[in-house]
Amino acid sequence: MSILIEDVDNNSPIFYSSPAFNVNIASSNIVGAVGASDADSGDFDLVYTIPKAKRSAGFLMDPDTGILSCPDSACSAGDVQIKTSGRTLSATKVVSITLDSSTVQQVFSDSQYSFSVKESAAVDFIIGRISFQKEPDKMTIEGGNRGLSFRVENNNIIVNKKLDFEVWSTFNLTLCAVLDSVSSFSFVVISVEDVNDNVPTFSPCLLSPRKN
Numbered sequence: 223m224s225i226l227i228e229d230v231d232n233n234s235p236i237f238y239s240s241p242a243f244n245v246n247i248a249s250s251n252i253v254g255a256v257g258a259s260d261a262d263s264g265d266f267d268l269v270y271t272i273p274k275a276k277r278s279a280g281f282l283m284d285p286d287t288g289i290l291s292c293p294d295s296a297c298s299a300g301d302v303q304i305k306t307s308g309r310t311l312s313a314t315k316v317v318s319i320t321l322d323s324s325t326v327q328q329v330f331s332d333s334q335y336s337f338s339v340k341e342s343a344a345v346d347f348i349i350g351r352i353s354f355q356k357e358p359d360k361m362t363i364e365g366g367n368r369g370l371s372f373r374v375e376n377n378n379i380i381v382n383k384k385l386d387f388e389v390w391s392t393f394n395l396t397l398c399a400v401l402d403s404v405s406s407f408s409f410v411v412i413s414v415e416d417v418n419d420n421v422p423t424f425s426p427c428l429l430s431p432r433k434n
Contacts, residue, residue: 232262232311233260233261233262233311234260234308234311234312234313235258235259235260235268235306235308235311235312235313236258236259236260236313237256237257237258237306237313237315238257238258238259238367238370239255239256239257239258239288239315239317239362239364239365240317240362240364240398241315241316241317241318242317242318242319242320243317243318243319243320243398243405244320244321244322244403244404244405245319245320245321245322245404245405245406246321246322246323246324246326246327246404247292247295247297247321248295248326249326249327249328249406250406250407251292251293251295252289252290252291252407253281253290253291253292253297253319253321254289254290254302254317254319254364254405255287255288255289255290255364255365255396255398255407256270256288256290256304256306256315256317256364256365257288257363257364257365257366257367257396258270258288258306258313258315259367259368259369259370260308262308262309262311267308267309268306268307268308269285269286269306269307270283270284270285270286270287270288270304270305270306271283271285271304271305271306271307272290272302272303272304272305276302276303279297279298280292280293280294280296280297281297281302283304287365287366287394287396288304288306288364288396289365289396290302290304290317290319297319297321298321299319299320299321300318300319301316301317301318301319302316302317302318302319303315303316303317304316304317322403322404324402324404327356327401327402327404327406328355328356328406329354329355329356329358329399329401329406330352330353330354330355330397330399330406330407330408331353331354331355332353332408333408333409334408334409334410334411335350335352335408335409335410335411336410336411336412336413337349337350337379337411337412337413338412338413338414338415339381339385339412339413339414339415340414340415340417341385341386341387341414341415341416341417342385342417343381343385344381345381345382345383346380346381347380347381348378348379348380349372349378349379349380349381349412350378351377351378351379352374352377352378352379352397352408352410354377354399356401357401358399358400358406359400359401359402360399360400361374361377361397361398361399361400362374362397362398362400363395363396363397363398364396364397364398364407365395365396366393366394366395366396367393367395368390368393369383369389369390370382370383371383371385371390371393372393372395372412374397379395379410379412385414386414387414387415387416387417388416390414391413391414391416392411392412392413392414393410393411393412393414394409394410394411394412395409395410395411395412396409397409397410
């Protein structure tokens with residue numbers, strides 16, 4: 223006999239991203255990014271939104287990735303309230319956006335990095351290293367880190383929790399590097415490779431006696 227336990231949405235999402243970003247709007251239309259973890263919905267069900275007034279002011283929020291942008295470069299600095307919603311519960315976070323007019327500095331060597339890792343990789347395994355044109359003061363993962371599966375240390379992407387291909391096979395991380403108090407963004411695609419770690423199971427079969 224099999225017993226199926228159904229999950230109940232009794233945990234609100236928790237944000238893990240930074241509370242403020244100082245960006246140069248001339249170098250990128252991305253002005254910030256948020257990420258949250260939900261113990262119930264599994265992160266991939268989370269939807270990110272901003273108030274209508276901020277949308278009218280030119281801000282654009284990607285509902286899936288949590289990336290906040292200003293496509294027409296006409297946004298003004300200030301606080302942006304961001305809401306993330308799971309199946310029934312939600313949470314809000316206020317992010318402070320400051321616009322910097324200093325000389326544009328290229329920090330990341332690439333706009334996107336790609337790595338692969340086996341689902342059997344141990345916690346603390348180094349997946350890959352992020353390269354820079356200019357070494358930042360710090361780098362953080364601001365979005366896409368479902369289940370808090372990864373962390374960054376010394377510019378390396380490191381396995382933070384046990385991976386499972388059957389749960390999440392691809393991660394799209396948003397990285398933020400800060401140099402001289404100005405934030406820059408880049409992206410990392412991590413492909414989780416399947417490992418044959420599941421024992422085959424037999425399906426029940428009903429047999430009827432043959433009649434002569």
